[in-house]
Structures are given as structure tokens and as C-alpha cells.
Amino acid sequence: xxxxxxxxxxxxxxxxxxxxxxxxxxxxxxxxxxxxxxxxxxxxxxxxxxxxxxxxxxxxxxxxxxxxxxxxxxxxxxxxxxxxxxxxxxxxxxxxxxxxxxxxxxxxxxxxxxxxxxxxxxxxxxxxxxxxxxxxxxxxxxxxxxxxxxxxxxxxxxxxxxxxxxxxxxxxxxxxxxxxxxxxxxxxxxxxxxxxxxxxxxxxxxxxxxxxxxxxxxxxxxxxxxxxxxxxxxxxxxxxxxxxxxxxxxxxxxxxxxxxxxxxxxxxxxxxxxxxxxxxxxxxxxxxxxxxxxxxxxxxxxxxxxxxxxxxxxxxxxxxxxxxxxxxxxxxxxxxxxxxxxxxxxxxxxxxxxxxxxxxxxxxxxxxxxxxxxxxxxxxxxxxxxxxxxxxxxxxxxxxxxxxxxxxxxxxxxxxxxxxxxxxxxxxxxxxxxxxxxxxxxxxxxxxxxxxxxxxxxxxxxxxxxxxxxxxxxxxxxxxxxxxxxxxxxxxxxxxxxxxxxxxxxxxxxxxxxxxxxxxxxxxxxxxxxxxxxxxxxxxxxxxxxxxxxxxxxxxxxxxxxxxxxxxxxxxxxxxxxxxxxxx
Ligand SMILES: *[C@@H]1O[C@H](CO)[C@@H](O)[C@H](O)[C@H]1NC(C)=O
Ligand SMILES: *[C@@H]1O[C@H](CO)[C@@H](O)[C@H](O)[C@H]1NC(C)=O
Numbered sequence: 004x005x006x007x008x009x010x011x012x013x014x015x016x017x018x019x020x021x022x023x024x025x026x027x028x029x030x031x032x033x034x035x036x037x038x039x040x041x042x043x044x045x046x047x048x049x050x051x052x053x054x055x056x057x058x059x060x061x062x063x064x065x066x067x068x069x070x071x072x073x074x075x076x077x078x079x080x081x082x083x084x085x086x087x088x089x090x091x092x093x094x095x096x097x098x099x100x101x102x103x104x105x106x107x108x109x110x111x112x113x114x115x116x117x118x119x120x121x122x123x124x125x126x127x128x129x130x131x132x133x134x135x136x137x138x139x140x141x142x143x144x145x146x147x148x149x150x151x152x153x154x155x156x157x158x159x160x161x162x163x164x165x166x167x168x169x170x171x172x173x174x175x176x177x178x179x180x181x182x183x184x185x186x187x188x189x190x191x192x193x194x195x196x197x198x199x200x201x202x203x204x205x206x207x208x209x210x211x212x213x214x215x216x217x218x219x220x221x222x223x224x225x226x227x228x229x230x231x232x233x234x235x236x237x238x239x240x241x242x243x244x245x246x247x248x249x250x251x252x253x254x255x256x257x258x259x260x261x262x263x264x265x266x267x268x269x270x271x272x273x274x275x276x277x278x279x280x281x282x283x284x285x286x287x288x289x290x291x292x293x294x295x296x297x298x299x300x301x302x303x304x305x306x307x308x309x310x311x312x313x314x315x316x317x318x319x320x321x322x323x324x325x326x327x328x329x330x331x332x333x334x335x336x337x338x339x340x341x342x343x344x345x346x347x348x349x350x351x352x353x354x355x356x357x358x359x360x361x362x363x364x365x366x367x368x369x370x371x372x373x374x375x376x377x378x379x380x381x382x383x384x385x386x387x388x389x390x391x392x393x394x395x396x397x398x399x400x401x402x403x404x405x406x407x408x409x410x411x412x413x414x415x416x417x418x419x420x421x422x423x424x425x426x427x428x429x430x431x432x433x434x435x436x437x438x439x440x441x442x443x444x445x446x447x448x449x450x451x452x453x454x455x456x457x458x459x460x461x462x463x464x465x466x467x468x469x470x471x472x473x474x475x476x477x478x479x480x481x482x483x484x485x486x487x488x489x490x491x492x493x494x495x496x497x498x499x500x501x502x503x504x505x506x507x508x509x510x511x512x513x514x515x516x517x518x519x520x521x522x523x524x525x526x527x528x529x530x531x532x533x534x535x536x537x538x539x540x541x542x543x544x545x546x547x548x549x550x551x552x553x554x555x556x557x558x559x560x561x562x563x564x565x566x567x568x569x570x571x572x573x574x575x576x577x578x579x580x581x582x583x584x585x586x587x
Contacts (some may be wrong), residue, residue: 048204055186088184117164124160155460156407159427167347173302196459261298263580270303306332327366330395331569336369340376352383367395374443385422405430409570430464441477451489451498463497466514472506490515491525498565502535509540534561
């Protein structure tokens with residue numbers, strides 16, 4: 004095993020980036036020629052392209068005085084500064100909580116959510132720091148996309164904190180408290196995204212080396228040719244085997260990649276309402292979390308409707324695999340909601356997945372409150388590399404919340420009305436039934452509402468080979484309601500409808516703007532795309548004509564949105580034993 008790792012790391016490094024190590028060495032030796040005083044030139048070059056330059060320069064100020072600092076030191080300094088700022092915001096939230104009167108229960112709960120979110124952000128920044136710190140410079144190039152996934156998550160948590168505070172004064176206070184950490188996070192995203200060009204700017208001659216462009220998550224996009232294992236054509240066949248055999252791409256994770264779950268796994272915990280299992284409730288089974296020797300904690304949930312209040316697969320509960328007797332038989336339900344109870348959207352989910360690599364199969368996740376509950380989530384995941392197979396997601400507004408990280412959904416049924424597939428992670432939904440329900444009067448249906456904020460962020464949602472249709476309840480009255488493929492929640496909102504069958508419930512304009520406040524211009528900058536769809540709702544003749552919408556007209560461009568490219572599926576889905584179509 005050890006040998007194999009060495010060989011494969013070596014080959015990966017040769018293919019992908021031994022070069023950068025050499026470059027960093029050169030950069031250092033290069034700098035020593037003119038090691039005079041503070042290296043403000045490097046600082047300026049590193050901060051040149053970011054959106055918040057003053058914040059950036061402040062953060063690297065100390066490193067710039069160190070003439071032997073490496074480019075990595077600069078990146079680390081920015082991420083450290085972000086963590087420090089988040090820590091300050093946490094103190095601010097605690098202070099704000101103290102100032103509340105006993106009647107302000109809702110605001111107190113919102114600030115508690117905020118504290119949790121900042122906690123997640125700090126925690127994930129620590130993972131980024133650890134990875135960058137421990138990483139040989141040679142593998143930085145490999146980690147650009149994962150680091151961006153983590154930094155996008157960090158930004159998402161910060162946004163959730165502020166977005167869910169209703170009290171205008173408290174909201175403004177927290178927004179101000181988090182301003183610098185927000186700026187630093189966006190800066191870090193931009194620097195990582197552009198690391199290739201930045202190194203070049205610093206004077207590293209990258210052209211001397213033959214290797215694919217670094218520092219760009221669109222690495223694969225440049226190549227376009229992706230075989231069925233998801234490897235770009237420049238990766239030699241032998242390296243593919245090694246890359247595939249070795250989980251080399253989960254450096255950001257806390258736990259090693261477990262082997263694929265077998266077809267008929269032996270559960271570590273059985274949950275049954277009739278007493279035939281070790282546990283009567285899912286919560287008890289999670290409380291007894293103890294992964295087996297293969298690293299997974301496998302919970303079998305027998306047929307039944309489980310209504311236990313909110314179920315959280317918490318931080319530290321990694322590699323949980325839950326399976327049921329089928330999505331019509333094993334149902335987890337709840338009714339937390341914003342509309343009536345005023346619970347913040349993120350906290351309404353019936354099931355929340357936080358621990359990494361959460362997987363589920365053959366289970367329905369339901370929020371039963373109905374349209375009057377407004378925001379009422381059935382399933383929210385921030386679990387890195389979530390996989391959901393043969394699952395149901397039932398709700399109305401905000402049913403499925405892909406909050407952060409890469410997520411893959413296969414052969415599922417997703418029900419909802421307003422913005423019902425939404426989030427700020429990167430979700431790939433394949434071979435699934437999308438059921439649009441009958442909304443409240445005066446409501447419209449939006450299948451997606453993606454919250455990607457910046458072009459550097461790894462966010463968006465792809466529906467691939469799905470069927471978009473009205474439920475039996477909506478179908479006879481669908482002419483009374485508008486239904487759309489999506490609307491842009493944030494400025495770089497990304498939604499792609501790929502080879503789907505689109506029913507006649509979707510209006511000819513296809514997409515809708517985000518009409519209120521800050522989002523009023525999002526349709527000019529979003530990325531809404533359609534390719535190869537069929538069905539009466541797929542006619543593009545009368546589609547919206549905004550700058551943010553564009554049909555894809557050729558296969559080469561469509562390849563940017565396959566599971567292999569969009570969520571780098573070739574590097575993890577086969578290892579997890581997930582039957583995914585990585586191509587178009
Ligand atoms: C300067 O940077 C080098 C290289 O990372 C490091 O080893 C050294 O500790 C730094 N010096 C100071 C004073 O931070
Ligand atoms: C946050 O600040 C407190 C004190 O202000 C300190 O004890 C703690 O270690 C800090 N946490 C992090 C993650 O920096």
C-alpha cells in the first residue's frame with residue numbers, strides 16, 4: 004500500500020505539478036538576489052487582482068517584511084487573518100446575544116445559528132490551513148479545486164449567518180462585524196483561483212515547463228476530452244489506473260476515504276419501530292456512532308415513518324451511510340418551518356448532514372408543513388461529498404438545501420414549489436424525477452435557486468437526465484400558476500438543465516429574475532444554461548434574453564457540465580461505489 008501511494012503520488016506529481024515545487028524554489032532563490040527590505044512588490048502582486056486590496060495588503064503586511072517568505076506563506080497569512088476575523092465576529096455575536104431582552108427569543112435563536120455557522124467556517128478554514136501548511140508545494144496545483152470548494156463553504160456559512168437574522172439592527176451589526184472576514188474570504192478565493200498567474204507575476208517562469216495550466220478549476224475545461232473515467236486526455240493510461248486506485252484527492256478531508264459500500268452491507272446499527280432492531284429511533288443510532296473497521300457507520304432504517312424532530316448527522320459523525328427499505332417505505336418526516344414558527348431556513352431541515360461523506364439510499368426525507376410554512380427544508384447538507392441514491396425529498400418551498408460542498412443525487416424524486424432545489428454548494432442531480440407541486444395562491448414555482456456569489460466560487464446546480472413534471476395535484480390547474488426552471492438567488496447563480504425532459508408546466512420564458520432588493524440585477528450576471536433537453540417545456544424560442552441566460556449549442560461546451568467536470572466526479576464517485584454517468 005505504502006509503495007503504491009508513493010508511486011501514484013509521484014506520477015500524479017509528475018503529471019500535475021512537480022513543476023510548481025521547482026517554481027517555488029526558484030521563486031525563493033530568485034528573490035534572494037534582491038533581498039533588500041520588505042517585499043512589498045510581492046505583496047502588491049499577490050493582492051493585485053483581489054476585490055478588497057486594502058484588506059489583502061493588511062493581511063500580508065507581516066509576511067511581506069519577511070524576505071524569505073514563500074508564496075504559500077502569503078496565502079496562509081490571508082487565511083489566518085480570515086480565521087482571526089471570524090473569531091472576532093463570534094465574540095460580537097455573543098455580545099449581541101447578551102444585549103437582547105428576554106422577549107427576543109427569535110433573534111437569540113438566529114444569533115445562535117450565526118454562532119454555529121461561524122463555527123463551521125472556522126473549522127473548515129482550519130482544514131484549509133492544515134492542508135496548505137502540510138502540503139508540499141508540489142501538490143498545491145492538485146488542491147486548487149478542493150480549496151475553492153472549502154473556501155466557498157466558508158463564505159456560505161458567513162452569508163447564512165447574516166441572511167437569517169430578521170432584526171434589522173442586529174443584522175446590520177453582524178454584517179459589519181463580518182465585513183472583513185467576508186472580504187478576506189473573497190480575496191482568498193480569488194488568489195487561489197488565480198494562483199497560476201500570480202506565480203507567474205511573481206517572476207516564476209512557468210512556460211519552461213510542460214504541464215497543464217494550474218490554478219484554474221476549469222483545468223478540465225481546457226482539455227474538453229474526458230473519457231468515461233472522467234480523466235482528461237493528457238493523463239496517461241497508467242497514471243489513470245493509479246490515480247483511480249488511490250484516494251489522492253481528499254487531502255482536505257478529516258478521515259481517509261472508506262472503501263465502496265457493498266451492495267448488501269452489514270449494518271452497524273439497525274433502527275426499527277417494532278423493536279426488531281437494536282434502536283427504536285434514528286437519533287439513538289446516531290448517538291451510538293461508532294464506525295466499523297472499513298470506516299463507515301452503516302445504519303439500516305427499517306420501513307416506517309420516523310418523526311423524531313430534527314435529526315442531525317453532526318460534525319465528527321463522518322462517513323455515515325443510511326439506508327432504508329425504499330423511498331416509499333422508510334420515511335423521515337418533520338414540520339419545522341419559517342412561515343409559522345419563524346425558524347431560520349437553515350434550521351428547519353428535517354435531516355441535516357454535516358459530518359463528511361454522508362450517504363443515503365432508499366429513504367424519503369420529508370417536511371410535511373405544506374405551503375403555509377413557507378421556507379421549510381426537508382434535507383440540508385453541508386457534508387463534503389454527499390451522495391444520495393434512490394431517495395425522496397418532499398416539501399414545498401426550499402425542500403432540498405445543498406448548503407455547501409459537492410453533492411451527488413442519483414435516481415431520486417424531488418418535490419417542491421418555490422426555490423425547492425437551492426443552495427450554495429455544488430450539486431449534481433442525475434436521473435431523477437423533479438415534481439413541481441401545487442403552490443399557495445399568488446406563488447410561482449421555481450425549480451432551482453442557486454446562491455453562487457462569485458465566479459471563483461465552486462457552486463451551482465446541474466440537473467442531468469431528469470424529468471421535470473407537474474404532480475397529479477398541480478397538473479389539472481397548472482395554467483393558473485407560473486413555473487420556472489429557476490431564478491438567481493445570488494450574483495453568480497449557476498443552474499444548468501442538461502438532457503432533461505421538461506414538461507409543459509414550465510413557461511416558454513423558462514427562467515425568472517430575482518425581483519427583490521440586492522438580487523434585482525442577478526439575472527445579468529448569473530449562468531443559466533440549457534442543453535439537449537426534450538419535451539414541451541424545452542422549446543427555447545421564447546426564452547428570456549437576459550445576459551445571464553444562454554443556451555448551449557454544442558457538445559464541447561456541454562461537457563463542462565457533466566458529473567466528471569462539474570463535481571470532479573471521476574475522482575470520487577467510482578471510489579465510493581456510486582453508479583454515476585460521468586459523461587453527457
Ligand atoms: C520567514 O519565512 C520563512 C519561510 O517560510 C520562515 O521559515 C520564517 O520563520 C519566517 N520568519 C518570520 C520572522 O516569520
Ligand atoms: C478566539 O479568541 C479567543 C480569545 O479571544 C481564543 O482563546 C481562541 O483560541 C481563538 N480561537 C481561534 C480559533 O483563533
